[in-house]
Amino acid sequence: MDDNAQSGVTHSNIKKKSHNPTAVALTIGNGDDLTPRIAAAGRGKIAEQILQLAFANGVKVREDSALAEMLAKIELESPIPSEAFLAVAEIMSYVYKANNQPNPFDALLDISASATAIDDTPKED
Numbered sequence: 001m002d003d004n005a006q007s008g009v010t011h012s013n014i015k016k017k018s019h020n021p022t023a024v025a026l027t028i029g030n031g032d033d034l035t036p037r038i039a040a041a042g043r044g045k046i047a048e049q050i051l052q053l054a055f056a057n058g059v060k061v062r063e064d065s066a067l068a069e070m071l072a073k074i075e076l077e078s079p080i081p082s083e084a085f086l087a088v089a090e091i092m093s094y095v096y097k098a099n100n101q102p103n104p105f106d107a108l109l110d111i112s113a114s115a116t117a118i119d120d121t122p123k124e125d
Contacts, residue, residue, distance in 0.1 A: 023047035
């Protein structure tokens, strides 16, 4: 992973059913390509190792079972699927803010919030 890249981890830890966590590490590069990509993914002991490395290195971690399960199916180094983009943008936005760095994801999140706030009620004729 690029030392200057931003990263975060999302994971699932469903202890009630079984102790088989899923963890996915996300990264984005520097420069013009801000597409989040899958840096690492695993279940069980591999997920635990991903989480241990994240905590040991101060990487921000978010628990999100549905997102972790979806992203764990994606091939390593692949861009995230469009249906996960908003959730991942929120994670990466948090990472940038936590690291006191300019946040390229805020503009995307603002656009998304504006789009969902559009009034789509039927107009009377």
